[in-house]
Amino acid sequence: MFETIDFALGKDGVAVVTIDIPGQPANTITERFRDELAEIVERVAADADIRGVVITSAKKDFVAGGDLKEIVRTLSRELSVADARDMATQMSPLLRRLESSGKPYVAAINGSALGGGLEIALACHHRLVLDNPRILLGLPEATLGLMPGAGGTQRLPRLIGIASALPLMMKGTLLAPEAALAKGVVDGVLSVEQLLPAARAWILEHAEAQQPWDKKGYQVPGGAGFADVELGNLFNLTATQIARDTGRNLPAPIALLRAVAHGTCVPIDAGLHIESCEFAKLVLDPTACNMVRTMFVNKGELEKLSRRPKSIEPASIAKVGVVGAGLMGGGIAHSAAVAGVQVVLLDATAEQALAGRQRLADEFAKRVAKGRMAQEAADAIMARIQATSDYAEFAECDLVIEAVFEDLQVKTGVFAQAQAFMKPGAILASNTSTLPITDMARDLNTPDGFIGLHFFSPVDRMPLVEVVVGQQTSDTTLAHALDFIRLLRKTPIVVKDSRGFFTSRVIAAYLQESLAMLGSGVKPALIDNAARLAGFAMGPLALLDDIGMENGYKSSLAERAALGDAWNEPAGFKVQEMFCATLNRIGRRCGKGFYDYPEGKRALWSGLGEVYPALSVQPDVEEIKKRMLYIQALEAARCMEEGVIGNAAEGDVGSILGIGFPTWTGGVFSLIDTVGGTAFVTACDELADHFGERFRPSSWLRQRAERGERFHVREQ
Structure with a gap:
């Protein structure tokens, strides 16, 4: 019995391998999974009654790549060269054995296949994907400070050509099923009813399977090597772009370029060795660990509200007030309305409030004109935003955010007017970037319901919110403020009150x-x-x-x-x-x-x-x-x-x-x-x-x- 894989052999001799990593919402490549997949590959190769294998998933995704937390734990150790080499060859030899075993493998991709997940699919001899636009396929490792390390830099270029594959890997582009089919990354896009039967049928039609790059006379589509003028220009241009865009601070893009440029010049086994060497160098560089830990592991934990006080019931924030219809206030109103929240946008005069609302409408109109937004969606968002100069409109708001000038007297005047109409239990927040929260809370009726929510401009594009906890801010206020930030799909950090806070x-x-x-x-x-x-x-x-x-x-x-x-x-x-x-x-x-x-x-x-x-x-x-x-x-x-x-x-x-x-x-x-x-x-x-x-x-x-x-x- 396997822990991470269900192995079911049908009467037709086709085995269905269903990946289901226990205790995880998404399948990731763990040590146990690698060991069990290796065991299955050897069993299949040795058993003449097994005609081939379909690889699919029991979860909503196919395989989401490596376990980032495990990667950080590994990279944060002091690694030797031997450790780096071992890490670089954890998966690649296994997938090489899979594709060269003589038995056909089909990837029935019923969810997103990212990083190592797509590399597993690329090692299969045929790839079919479920017709679902939410499914994404790609090799985004370069955006994490790493590079594909299980054959992706070698198989994808050999499959669709260097000119098509290199930009996808450099940018970490994620393809929906139809786009992946158009690029040649997959061989078919099928309905849920068709997916597994079609995968079985392909195996039954192919007694043996061999990858194109293992066949005599194979040529990389579009050519390979440095003698080709167009490829030489592509390599030179890519290297120049990397230097321009990264200031030579990121080692991953140039390592990826070297792996592709040099690895595709030689047979696949030599190319995989080149990839492993480049990957090992990145493992020894602290950049990868730093980027993965901060931008993916720690950012993800904060977005799950790891700093939220426990045992406090989640807030139901249906309506918010925003004081100040300028760039910051308008941006906050925009983000809240996009999240489905009703917004009361207030300014000193009705004309100023309406002007602020109109700026948002104009911005949405530009997006509609460029085809980036449907008119119906824009209309629905704008319908949630009410412009006013009357503080009495805050009576039903669950949260009111002040976003006026960075002047203590102006802000305290706003607070006095807002709290006169706010309902009991509603949160009052300041978007201040420097002024101490505790000082501003002194004259409030309920200082325990006051908190700092420091947004960054432009609010609709900047993902961070700095949550400032004053001396009297209650845990309930903090918890519910964090609930609001999650509703906006932004990333919170929680800081203690002081002049200037942290950022x-x-x-x-x-x-x-x-x-x-x-x-x-x-x-x-x-x-x-x-x-x-x-x-x-x-x-x-x-x-x-x-x-x-x-x-x-x-x-x-x-x-x-x-x-x-x-x-x-x-x-x-x-x-x-x-x-x-x-x-x-x-x-x-x-x-x-x-x-x-x-x-x-x-x-x-x-x-x-x-x-x-x-x-x-x-x-x-x-x-x-x-x-x-x-x-x-x-x-x-x-x-x-x-x-x-x-x-x-x-x-x-x-x-x-x-x-x-x-x-x-x-x-x-x-x-x-x-x-x-x-x-x-x-x-x-x-x-x-x-x-x-x-x-x-x-x-x-x-x-x-x-x-x-x-x-x-x-x-x-």
């Missing part, structure tokens, strides 16, 4: 350091280009122009007023002051900032060099990158020391999803672990000696480094 503090450190560099004579183009090379989506000066220089400046002024003598002037404050108070160049919105915007295009302001003359000798790019990355990691460590962020998982997810910290690092805390605590502290001390005490690590961080204490514990 704003970390990104402020980055922006202030960049302004300090500008003020000291580092060329602005060098600053922004170095940031992109480090893995940021855009340079900090361009980012400041886009979000508006005055926001950070006003925040600094408010902090100075609140803290008095305890205020520490940020490193780039004088540059902020120069641009906001003297030059009145506050960003793209007014058409001028660090950049000018002739005809909507971005061009560095020619007068920058006069305001901040460039140093005769510019710093090294690597030094600039280090300053940008390390100052954020240091601020994140301070947040953990102060208890603002509770664990490294949330800090890493928050830094990547909320403020665009480079994905390849795995996040701020993963970066420190990757560098190594002692090496990180030493490097920060050197930066402090050259650029200021803001880089000086705290005693808490030094002691952690001395103890060899990591933010993410290594598996034993």
